[in-house]
Amino acid sequence: MNCRLTDLRHKEVISSCDGARIGFVDDVIVDTKLACIVSFVIFGRSGFFGIFGRCEDYIIPWDKIELIGTDTIIISCKTPNPVKRRKKPHFFEKNRNN
Template sequence: MDCRLSDLRHKEVISEIDGTRLGYVDDIIVDTKSSAVVAFVIFARIFFFGIFGKSEDYIIPWEKIKLIGEDTIIISCKTPKPEKRPKKRLFLGKN
């Protein structure tokens, strides 16, 4: 089965251990040296238009992905710990 990033964005990620629905794939991390997918990224959810903040991003390592199906992606671990996304640097390296 061939699968593009645009196809992955419509698949929901679910943990097989505890049944948690994590969300949908928003991005992937690729190792440019080996041309291999390293992880899937699920961006943070924003609560009430950003007024109450947002949760952290989930980064799912490729080794934890058990099955990519028609509508879902099953991972073989408990709900992973959310991780903060690194801040982007401005043009002159100042934040």
């Protein structure tokens, strides 16, 4: 079965261990040397109207994916631990050393 990134974005990720609904695929990490997908990224839930930022992201390694179905992606691990987002320095933090 061939699948595009736009198709993956509409699939919900569910853990087969505890049945938790983790979210929808938002991004893919690709190894450019091997030309293969390394992991899926699921963005954390947004805060109040998106004003207060987002929760941490989930990164699902490719080896944890059991099945990619028509509507869902089943993973073989418990709900993964969120990964901290890389924060960009604010304008004043960039210029603090100058």
